[in-house]
Amino acid sequence: MNETKKLDCDICEQISQGTAISQPPRLTSASKFVLGFGVAIASIIYGVAIPFVLPGFRKVCLPYIPATDKQIQNILICLKGRSGALVDLGSGDGRIILSVMKANGSNNDFNIEKADGVELNPWLVLYSKYSKWRHRRSITSGSVSFYKKDIFKTDLGIYDNIVVFGVEGLMTELECKLEHDLKSNGVLIACRFPLPNWVPVLIEGEGIDRVWVYDRTSMITDTIV
Numbered sequence: 001m002n003e004t005k006k007l008d009c010d011i012c013e014q015i016s017q018g019t020a021i022s023q024p025p026r027l028t029s030a031s032k033f034v035l036g037f038g039v040a041i042a043s044i045i046y047g048v049a050i051p052f053v054l055p056g057f058r059k060v061c062l063p064y065i066p067a068t069d070k071q072i073q074n075i076l077i078c079l080k081g082r083s084g085a086l087v088d089l090g091s092g093d094g095r096i097i098l099s100v101m102k103a104n105g106s107n108n109d110f111n112i113e114k115a116d117g118v119e120l121n122p123w124l125v126l127y128s129k130y131s132k133w134r135h136r137r138s139i140t141s142g143s144v145s146f147y148k149k150d151i152f153k154t155d156l157g158i159y160d161n162i163v164v165f166g167v168e169g170l171m172t173e174l175e176c177k178l179e180h181d182l183k184s185n186g187v188l189i190a191c192r193f194p195l196p197n198w199v200p201v202l203i204e205g206e207g208i209d210r211v212w213v214y215d216r217t218s219m220i221t222d223t224i225v
C-alpha cells in the first residue's frame with residue numbers, strides 16, 4: 001500500500017517537473033494486420049500504375065493505346081515483299097509483333113527473320129513475353145524478343161522494317177533520328193500519325209486505322225506518291 005502511494009507520488013513529481021515519459025498508444029494485432037495489408041495493397045497499386053502514368057510526364061507523352069485489328073491488317077498489307085529484321089517502337093502488349101510473326105512465313109507475302117518489341121513499361125514487356133509463350137505454336141518461323149528499352153536509345157540501323165504507333169510530338173523527333181538511322185533499304189510503317197515532313201511511298205487504310213510507309217526516298221520532298 002505504502003509502496004503504491006510512493007509510486008503515485010514519484011509519478012506526480014515527475015509530471016510536476018515535466019520529466020514523465022509518455023507511452024505511445026499500443027496497436028492491437030488486428031490493427032497491425034489491417035495497416036500492413038493497406039500498405040501492401042497501396043504499394044502494389046502504386047507499382048503497377050506508375051509505369052502507365054509515367055509516359056504522361058515525359059518530354060514526348062506517348063500513352064499506351066493498343067493498335068486496332070484493322071490497323072494491324074494494314075501493317076500486314078504494307079509488309080508485302082519485305083524481309084529481314086523488324087522492330088515495333090513502343091510495342092505495348094506485343095500485339096503488332098505477334099500478329100506479324102503469326103502471319104510470317106512461306107505462305108505469306110513477307111518473311112521476317114527477327115522481330116523485336118521495344119517498350120518502356122516493364123509490365124507490358126512482361127505481358128508481351130507471356131503472350132509470346134502463349135502463341136508459341138502459331139509462330140513457325142523467325143525469332144521474337146521483347147525488351148524494356150527507350151525508343152530513342154534503340155539503334156534503328158539494324159532493322160529493315162520499323163513500325164511505330166506514336167503521337168504527333170514523337171513523329172517529329174523520330175523523323176530526325178531516321179535521317180541518320182534508317183537503312184538504305186529500310187522502311188518505316190507509321191500508324192495513325194504520319195511523319196511531319198517526309199513524303200510517304202504508300203498509304204493504306206482510312207481514319208484512325210490508316211498507316212503510312214516511308215523509305216529513304218521519302219526524305220526528298222518532291223517524291224510522287
Ligand SMILES: C[S@@+](CC[C@H](N)C(=O)[O-])C[C@H]1O[C@@H](n2cnc3c(N)ncnc32)[C@H](O)[C@@H]1O
Pocket residue numbers: 055062063064065066067088089090091092093094095096118119120121124149150151152164165166
Ligand atoms: C500508342 S502505344 C502503342 C502500343 C503498340 N505498339 C500497339 O500498337 O498496340 C505506345 C507505347 O509506347 C510506349 N512508350 C512510350 N514512350 C516510350 C519510349 N520512350 N520508349 C519505349 N516505349 C515507349 C508506351 O508505354 C506505349 O505502350
